[in-house]
Amino acid sequence: MKAGLSNFAVSCIAIDNSGPKAVIYLGTEKSGIFKSANYGTSWSPINNGLDNLYTVNILCNTTKTTNLFLSTRMGNIFVSENSGSLWRSIELSNIETYLTYLVQTSETITNRFIIYALNTKGEIFKILDYDRIEKIGNKTISDICCCIGVSNLNPIYILIGTSSGLYKLNI
Secondary structure (H helix, E strand, O other), rough: OOOOOOOEEEEEEEOOOOOOEEEEEEOOOOOOEEEEOOOOOOOOOOOOOOOOOOOOEEEEEEOOOOOEEEOOOOOEEEOOOOOOOOOEOOOOOOOOOOOOEEEEEEEEOOOEEEEEEEEEOOEEEEEEEOOOEEEEEEOOOOOOOEEEEEEEOOEEEEEEEEEEEEEEEEO
């Protein structure tokens, strides 16, 4: 059963379940982000501020659900602090290659929202405070990276899915 958005290749989904009705965000391969506040009956594009509409990941901040994060095929990362009405790019000048895969967690001690990002070279980064990016050590995965997951338990570890299997890294 199709849910109202036809003829688009959907690349990622995020759902905000914090209100009385779930808000659904869809990323597409060539047409950017769409939002539905009625369970997919109707959709609105929310691409204001995006300079690349080929989306890879979209995340909804679990502690402040109006804040969204988006990665694009060209490795740009965007943040919206108003449910997608306006996007702004996060400065990545110190990153040599595209960040494409994102995962979120919150630190159990401070309950601070953190995004972990993986680039095409297999390097892992931590995005803090919506603007600051830190590389995590010298950990690099040499295989083709496909996805990333994180545990916020102690110790924190990251799982990376690659073309030849799964890696587990303690951070």
